[in-house]
Amino acid sequence: MPKKIPMRQCVGCGEMKEKKSLIRIVRTPEGEIILDRTGRANGRGAYLCDDPACLRLARKKKALARAFRQAVPEPVYESLEAAMSLEADQPEG
DSSP states (O other): OOOOOEEBBTTOOEEEEEEEGEEEEEEEEOOOOOOOOOOOSSSSSEEEEEEEEEEHHHHHHHHHHHHHHOOHHHHHHHHHHHHHHHHHHSSSO
């Protein structure tokens, strides 16, 4: 029997993808919104494709605000976009 692969939906584009291929964004119990590459941070999570275009789409649709049940300030989107592009620029090692 094949092992079940966990699937999650990207809040930006709405596509169902393997959990491993998506980035988890977390609202911590303290209310901070952070990028969670490990997938294990404590808090409420939402998933995005590893693509700045999906983050822009989620921002336009206010999808993260809906997922976290709170308003997401503009500086948070900017820091998430910067973190995503920074990690994309680094070579795999």
